[in-house]
Amino acid sequence: MGYIGKVHLRNILNLKSAELIAVSDTSEKALANARKTGIRKTFTDSHKLLADPDIDAVIIALPTYLHKDLATEAAEAGKHILLEKPLARNVEEGKEILSVTRKNGVKLMIGYDLRFSPPLLELKEKIQNGTLGEIEIAYATNIGAGPFSHRAEGSIPRPVPSWWFNKELTGGGVLIDLGSHLINLTRWYFGEITDIKSYLGYRFNLDLEDRATCVVKFASGTVAVVNVGWFSFESQLKVDLMGTVKHASASHIRQNQIVAGVQLLTTNSCRYYIPYFRELEYFVHCIRHDLQPQVSGDDALNDLVAITRAYNNALPLT
Numbered sequence: 001m002g003y004i005g006k007v008h009l010r011n012i013l014n015l016k017s018a019e020l021i022a023v024s025d026t027s028e029k030a031l032a033n034a035r036k037t038g039i040r041k042t043f044t045d046s047h048k049l050l051a052d053p054d055i056d057a058v059i060i061a062l063p064t065y066l067h068k069d070l071a072t073e074a075a076e077a078g079k080h081i082l083l084e085k086p087l088a089r090n091v092e093e094g095k096e097i098l099s100v101t102r103k104n105g106v107k108l109m110i111g112y113d114l115r116f117s118p119p120l121l122e123l124k125e126k127i128q129n130g131t132l133g134e135i136e137i138a139y140a141t142n143i144g145a146g147p148f149s150h151r152a153e154g155s156i157p158r159p160v161p162s163w164w165f166n167k168e169l170t171g172g173g174v175l176i177d178l179g180s181h182l183i184n185l186t187r188w189y190f191g192e193i194t195d196i197k198s199y200l201g202y203r204f205n206l207d208l209e210d211r212a213t214c215v216v217k218f219a220s221g222t223v224a225v226v227n228v229g230w231f232s233f234e235s236q237l238k239v240d241l242m243g244t245v246k247h248a249s250a251s252h253i254r255q256n257q258i259v260a261g262v263q264l265l266t267t268n269s270c271r272y273y274i275p276y277f278r279e280l281e282y283f284v285h286c287i288r289h290d291l292q293p294q295v296s297g298d299d300a301l302n303d304l305v306a307i308t309r310a311y312n313n314a315l316p317l318t
Helices: 001-011 028-036 047-048 064-076 091-103 118-129 179-190 270-286 299-311
Strands: 023-024 041-043 058-059 080-084 110-112 135-142 192-202 212-218 223-229 236-243 247-251
Touching: 001 058, 023 028, 041 047, 041 236, 041 270, 047 080, 058 270, 064 080, 064 091, 080 270, 080 299, 091 110, 091 299, 110 270, 110 299, 118 236, 118 247, 135 179, 135 299, 179 212, 179 223, 179 299, 192 299, 212 299, 247 299
Parallel strands: 023 041, 058 080, 080 110, 135 223
Antiparallel strands: 135 236, 192 212, 212 223, 236 247
C-alpha cells in the first residue's frame, strides 16, 4: 500500500459516516497490516473487490497509468469513485473516464486535498468577499523531494518504484504530479486559464522534468507564477496573493510521516492530514445526499488541458 493509500486508510477508520469493509493490494504485507485494523475483506485482485455487492464506493490510489482501466471498471460496477490526482495521463484518457462515469451514473471526485486545507480555504474566502481587492499577481509554490522522498518501512529502505520515471506511465514529471494541485487551486481561485507557458528543468537528467515554472494568465486578469519541483528535501507549499487593497499569504503544512489513530485529527503536528480527512468526509456527504462533488472529474479534465498546453508551450531555459 502506497503513502496516500495509508493516509486514506487511517482517515476512513476515523470516519463515522462510512465503513471501510474491503482493501485490495498486490502486497500481502500491506493486506496483513490492513487486517490488523479490523478490515473484514482483503483482496489481491481488485476485480474481486469491485464485484462485491456490499461496496458502494471506492478510493483509487494507484499509479496514474492504472487510473483509466480501474476507474472504468469501478464505474461499470456501479461504484462511486474518489480518484487520486491527476485524473489521467492525458486528456484523451481523462475524457474516457468521464464518459464511462456519466454513462453509469456514478459520482467521480478527484483527490485535490488542497481544496480542503483551512489556510487555503481562508484565501478563497478573502478573494470572494473582496477583502484583498482585485488580485493582480499570485505566486503558488509546491516544492519537495517527490519520488525521492524517504520511503523506508521501519528501518528498511524501499527503492523508488520505476514507474515514477517512465513518462509513458506517468504522463509527465513534476508538472503533472505537483503542478496539477496548483493548477486546480489557482483555477478555483481565479477562474479559467486563457494562456499558460512553462519553463522545464532537468536537474537529474531524467526523461521527464523535475522542475517547472509556469506563467499563467486567467480570464479574471490575474497572472500567476506557479513553481513546482522535486529537488529539495525541505518542502514548501505556499500561496501569495497581491491584491489592489491588501496582500495575503497561506502555507499548507507538509509532513512526511504517517501517524495512527486519533492523533491524525487532534495533534497540531498532524494538521497536514486534516484536509485529507475533510476531503473524505465531503465525498461521503455527496454520496449520502446525492450531490455532485465540486472537486469533479470535469474540473480535473480542465487541469489536464491546461497542463498539456503548458507542456506544449514550454520555453528553453537557456
